[in-house]
Amino acid sequence: METIQERQNEIIEEFELFDDWMQKYEYLIELGKSLPLIDEQFKTEDNIIKGCQSQVWLHATNNGELVRYTADSDAILTKGLIALMIRVLDGQAPKEIVDAKMDFVDAIGLKEHLSPTRANGLLNMIKQMKFYALAMQAK
C-alpha cells in the first residue's frame, strides 16, 4: 500500500501539469463532482463541521486496523479539496494519520483554502480526521 507521503507526492506531480489557476480549479471542480458522496444516513448534525462559508460532513469508520473516511460539502471547491484529503488519508493506519503532515496543499498552491479566514470547514475537517484516528489509536 502507498504511504501517505507517496500519495501526497503523486498529487503534487499531477498538479505540476497545470499551467494556470484555471486548469487547477477546473481539476478541483472535477474532483469535487466525482467524490463518492457520504451515505445520506451519515449526513447528520453530529457529523457536520460548520464553516462560515461552506459546510462539511465527515464520517469515519474503521476495521480495527485502518480508518475509512467519507465526506461531503455544499460547495464544490471545498468538495474537491476534500477529495484530495480523503485520497491521502483514507485506508491508512491511525498512527500514520495522526503523524501526517499535509504538506501537499501548500505545494500545489492551494494553501489559502486552509486559512482560518476562509472559514470553509476544511481546516476543522483535517483536525477531525486526525482526532478520529487518535481516538482509535488510543483504544
Add this chain to the structure above:
Amino acid sequence: MEATKTLELNVEEIRKDFPILHQKVEGRPLAYFDNAASTQKPQVVIDAISEYYQTINSNVHRGVHHLSQKATDAFEKGRSIVRKHLNAAQNHEIIFTKGVTDSINLVASSLGKGLIKEGDEIIISTLEHHSNIVPWQMLCQQTGAVLKVIPVNDAGELVQEEYEKLLSRKTKLVAVNHVSNALGTVNPIADMIAKAHAVGAWFLVDGAQSVPHMKVDVQALDADFYTFSSHKIFGPTGLGVLYGKESILEELPPYQGGGEMIAEVTFEKTTYAGLPHKFEAGTPHIEAGVVLGKALDYVNTIGLDRIAAYEKELLDYGTEQLRNNFSNIRFIGEAKEKASVISFLLGDIHPYDIGVLLDKMGIATRTGHHCTQPLMKHFGIPGTMRASFAFYNTKAEIDQMVEALAKAEMMLS
C-alpha cells in the same frame, strides 16, 4: 467604454484619491465590490493619520501641556464635524464608540441597568445584522423582556402592517437598520420612528449602511439613537459613533467604568462625568476621532447627494447587466427603495464557489450569510453573493465582474 464619467461625478479623478484601488490581484486589475463590509481610504485620510502621530499625538482631556491641548482640540473638532454631519443638536450627543456593534451593546447594556423590566418588549426586524440581534437577546435573557421580530416580504421589505401590530404600550425600544447590509433595502425609518414614538417607545437606528450613502438628519428623523462606523465611511477602523438624544443619554446609566468617565472617585462612591464622557471610559481612539472628521469633510466636498445619484446609477446598471447576462440569476432583495447593494445567486451554484473564482479574477465580493443568518433562513438559502458599490466604482468594473461571473459559471456547471 464611456463607463467612468457621469454628469455628476468625475470618477476617474476620484479614483486617484484612493491609492489601494490601483493594484492587480492575480494579475488582473482589482475591482473592489465589498464596500458594505469596509470602504477604502482616500489619501487625505491616510495622510491625516500619519500627520496626527507626527504632530499632535498625546492623551486627550485634562492635559495641561501643549500637545494634549492640541490633541483634545482636534478630537473635539472631529466630534463637532460628526455632529454637523448628522445634524445633531449638540456636540455632547455624539458618543465615540468602537463601532456600531459597540454602540448597540452600550445601549443594550445601559438599558439593562434598571430601564428594561420583565414583560417589556423590544422590537427588531428580520433584516437585522447579528450585531443588532444578539445584544437585544442578551438583554432579554437578563431582564425577562420579550424580543419581537418584524417580518419581511419576498422583496426583502419590512411588512409595515405587521410592525404596527407588534407595537404596544409594552414596547420599550425598536432597533432597526436604516439600510440592510445583506439586501440593500432602505427602510422607511422616519415613519417607523413616528409610530414607535406614538406608543412611547424609543427608536435606535443602525446606520452602518446608510450614513456612507445618503444624507442623514437625526433631528428630522427624530431618532432617539443613531449609530454608524467610521471604517464604512472611508475613515479609520476601530471607531464608531453613537448619537443619542441628550435627555435620554442623561437618563441612561454609564456603560463601562474607568478613567475619563468620572467626576470624582472615592472608594465609597464615584460620581460620573457629564456627557459625552460618561459613556467614554478609558483613553478613546483619538487618532480615529480626528481623522473621521477628515473623512466626512472629504465625503461632503464631493456631496452625498451626488454620491447617492451616482451609486444609484451603478446599482441600476449592475442589476440590468446581471439580469441580461444570466437567465438563472435570482436576486435576493428587490425592494423598491434600495441602496447600492446587489445580493444574488446563480442557479444552484454555491456562493462560496463563485466568490473564490471571482477572487482569482480580481473581483472582491462577499459571499455567505453576511451576519444575517435569520434572514438567510427566511429565504431558505445558505447565503448569497454580494456586490456592494461605492462612488469610486465604475461601470467598467461591473462589466469585468459580469465577464468573470460568466467564466465562473461555465467552470462550475
